Amino acid sequence: AQKITQTQPGMFVQEKEAVTLDCTYDTSDPSYGLFWYKQPSSGEMIFLIYQGSYDQQNATEGRYSLNFQKARKSANLVISASQLGDSAKYFCAMRERTILPNAGGTSYGKLTFGQGTILTVHP
Amino acid sequence: DTEVTQTPKHLVMGMTNKKSLKCEQHMGHRAMYWYKQKAKKPPELMFVYSYEKLSINESVPSRFSPECPNSSLLNLHLHALQPEDSALYLCASSQATGTGDAEDTQYFGPGTRLTVL
Numbered sequence: 001a002q003k004i005t006q007t008q009p010g011m012f013v014q015e016k017e018a019v020t021l022d023c024t025y026d027t028s029d030p031s032y033g034l035f036w037y038k039q040p041s042s043g044e045m046i047f048l049i050y051q052g053s054y055d056q057q058n059a060t061e062g063r064y065s066l067n068f069q070k071a072r073k074s075a076n077l078v079i080s081a082s083q084l085g086d087s088a089k090y091f092c093a094m095r096e097r098t099i100l101p102n103a104g105g106t107s108y109g110k111l112t113f114g115q116g117t118i119l120t121v122h123p
Numbered sequence: 124d125t126e127v128t129q130t131p132k133h134l135v136m137g138m139t140n141k142k143s144l145k146c147e148q149h150m151g152h153r154a155m156y157w158y159k160q161k162a163k164k165p166p167e168l169m170f171v172y173s174y175e176k177l178s179i180n181e182s183v184p185s186r187f188s189p190e191c192p193n194s195s196l197l198n199l200h201l202h203a204l205q206p207e208d209s210a211l212y213l214c215a216s217s218q219a220t221g222t223g224d225a226e227d228t229q230y231f232g233p234g235t236r237l238t239v240l
Binding site: 033035037042043044045046047050091095098107108109110111112114115116 | 154156160164165166167168171173178179211213215217227228229230231232233234236
């Protein structure tokens with residue numbers, strides 16, 4: 001079963017307008033983190049914003065905000081005042097605790113990504 | 124400065140070649156990662172190193188051999204690869220606070236585009 005679902009393969013937005021990219025997730029762990037990354041055609045994954053499962057307020061970073069609805073298990077990314085340079089593929093990702101049976105501990109290293117949404121900003 | 128560097132940017136190799144990918148970070152991070160990303164797909168985790176020790180191996184074939192010589196460097200040694208191994212290989216690093224909070228955010232390098240002929 002998919003843990004991260006991004007239902008929008010592609011989105012179009014006019015320059016200077018706002019756009020919302022959808023992300024739903026599935027986990028039974030009460031402690032998790034949600035991330036959004038941007039991947040331009042060059043390939044680098046650029047970190048945008050983080051939301052912890054225990055955070056009371058929605059995360060914001062400049063023009064990026066995360067609409068976190070915990071009961072609905074959704075973590076939508078809102079980009080305000082879109083710019084031409086925002087055209088890229090956007091990935092939602094979740095980090096869960098991983099039990100390390102051979103190491104006697106836990107790891108927070110495993111990021112699971114959604115399929116991504118390609119955003120195109122029109123002038 | 125959130126910078127992770129990877130070399131080479133592009134690599135073409137035959138199925139009998141041995142090559143290595145290199146990743147470096149100078150952010151004082153103690154966790155480093157290798158991901159594989161096929162075209163039009165999301166990245167998939169391959170390996171996680173924490174404090175220079177391998178902590179997660181996602182059942183990766185032995186033709187991929189990771190190495191973490193020190194806290195700043197991560198290598199991926201490649202041997203007898205198949206054409207289906209052609210992909211973008213991404214390295215990432217993070218602090219290893221063990222708390223799973225925002226400080227454990229993974230920062231990625233630009234990737235190495237690997238083509239296996």
